Amino acid sequence: MTTETPDRIEDLAGPSGFGDLYARVQRFYAHQMQLFDLHDADGWAATFTEDAVFSVPTLDEPVRGRPGLVANVLRNRRRQEDGGEQHRHWIGMLDVRTGADGVLHTRCYALVHATPRGGDSRLLRVCVMEDELVRDGGEWQTRRRVVTRDDLA
Amino acid sequence: MTTETPDRIEDLAGPSGFGDLYARVQRFYAHQMQLFDLHDADGWAATFTEDAVFSVPTLDEPVRGRPGLVANVLRNRRRQEDGGEQHRHWIGMLDVRTGADGVLHTRCYALVHATPRGGDSRLLRVCVMEDELVRDGGEWQTRRRVVTRDDLA
Amino acid sequence: MTTETPDRIEDLAGPSGFGDLYARVQRFYAHQMQLFDLHDADGWAATFTEDAVFSVPTLDEPVRGRPGLVANVLRNRRRQEDGGEQHRHWIGMLDVRTGADGVLHTRCYALVHATPRGGDSRLLRVCVMEDELVRDGGEWQTRRRVVTRDDLA
Incomplete structure (x- = not known):
């Protein structure tokens, strides 16, 4: 059942608390960005849901689903190899708020x-960067x- | 009663622990910097105490109190609009230590x-950047x- | 006794949890980098074990032990003073995983x-940057x- 009321951050965090939630999200992004910069296409795509929607201004239209995400990494790898450049993606100033249903x-x-x-x-x-994150068995x-x-x- | 003895970080953190304290301060800065870059003058000023003192080298003298903080945001907005530039403030390498009386x-x-x-x-x-932070009902x-x-x- | 099996992150984190572990490591790096940039040679070296091994591409061979680490800070201070430049070291995208024996x-x-x-x-x-961290009495x-x-x- 879909509700319209946002969860409280305390409810989403559970007994381990806000500090645990925030640290896990920080580590999630660290891991996700490292996988991208390592051109680990499958590993990176697996940090998204199967039906994820990914919108960036450099793409004509949003990528939908993991095969498209994999292709995105491979295209970036090719470009960086052609250009002889190493890119590093860096996340900061992470703010979080809760939506409904555990989002x-x-x-x-x-x-x-x-x-x-x-x-x-x-x-x-x-x-x-604005994300919707959901939990799949702890991750x-x-x-x-x-x-x-x-x-x- | 004012004491001269610094609190222990464990006492300041309380039962939810250091991880919770550190995460909440990180998120506080993320939120505060985003509000500044969004030119949300009132929202940003509300992340300071009523009588806050704000010293930056680009101001001739420290700003004291929220009206001055609001004016500071509006001046920055005007400058960036005139210059056609977007600024992003980014905090890192956050170290924390306790003072007395919950500071x-x-x-x-x-x-x-x-x-x-x-x-x-x-x-x-x-x-x-060096700050003194105090808690106002959890925040x-x-x-x-x-x-x-x-x-x- | 040395084991070959990695600890679980939950075991390494202990009862205070992953959020506490991750926050303490973040603060450790913040503090360590600030000490380096302040040219506090002894303070910085003390954030390494006595027998630490430190490999950076700008050194012909790895530094081993605290006296070498102290010398490294002093050399950097001299260079920056000669060049009239202030350097700031900034850590991000911190990923963590456990090894064996509390590493x-x-x-x-x-x-x-x-x-x-x-x-x-x-x-x-x-x-x-890839580190092995060990705990010495909580730190x-x-x-x-x-x-x-x-x-x-």
């Missing part, structure tokens, strides 16, 4: 740092992501 | 990233902030 | 931001660190 809404900033082999690192991109997964870029705002 | 002293790094519309993002500023508030800029050091 | 393995990203006096800040370096210490730089990859 956690997050809003955070995302940076991309790029480094060419033998060259100078640079700040490539500044983004805002969080992203079921919906909307990324906006400051340069395209 | 939490924090020391962290603060970055500002700037992005012009259609242009390249850049690292605008590197700062050190933290800043009662004193001192920011120093590395370029002006 | 915590971390993998995170590390940025260095540099700011000349009166000049523009810049992103100096993007690194990946974590680094016993082994391997840093790789994206520009030298």
Whole structure:
């Protein structure tokens, strides 16, 4: 049954408390971003739900489902290999609030740092990332992501 | 009664523990910085105590109290709109220690990233931020902030 | 007795839980990086075990033990003073997993931001940092660190 009332964060956190919830979400993002930067397409896609919707301004339309997410990682790998650059995705300023039915809404900033082999690192991109996270047996997964870029705002 | 002896972090944290305290402070800063970057003047000012003192090198003298804080946000909004840039404030390397009477002293790094519309993002500023936080019915508030800029050091 | 089986993160975290563990490791790194940037050689070296091994690409061979770590800080201080620059080390995307015998393995990203006096800040370096942490009476210490730089990859 779908309810319209947001859960309280305390209810979503459960007996282990807000600190546990927040730490697990931070670690989830750390792990998810590392998998992306390692071009681990399957590992990264598995951090999303099967039917996840992923919207970023660089894609003409939202990606829906894991096969599309896998293809996204592979395309990024190809681009970085062609360009000889290593990208690092960096999440911060993580705010969280609860929706209904156990959904956690997050809003955070995302940076991309790029480094060419033998060259100078640079700040490539500044983004805002909004996720809906759901729990699958203890582990969080992203079921919906909307990324906006400051340069395209 | 004012005491001179610092509280133990365990006492300040209470039964929910250090993890809960640290996570709540992280989320507090995430929320506070997002409000500033959204130019939500009243929302941002409400994350400070009524009599907060706010010292940054770009102001000739410290701001005292919420009306001054609101004015600070509005001035920043105007500047960014004039310049056509989006700023993002980013906190990290958050260290915490306790003072007396339930005060939490924090020391962290603060970055500002700037992005012009259609242009390249850049690292605008590197700062050190020192706060005194107090709790107002469960929620933290800043009662004193001192920011120093590395370029002006 | 050395075992080959990794501890469960729950066992390593103990009754205070994962949130407490993760927060303490975050604060450990915040404190450690601040000490380095303050050129507090002894304070920084004390965040490592006596026999710690520290590998970074800018050193010809790994540093072993605290006297070498102290020398490393002093060398960095001299370089920054000569160059008139302030460096800030910034850790993020912190992932953790357990090894055997109470060892915590971390993998995170590390940025260095540099700011000349009166000049523009810049992103100096993007690194990946892998640590083995052990607990010494409640506090974590680094016993082994391997840093790789994206520009030298």
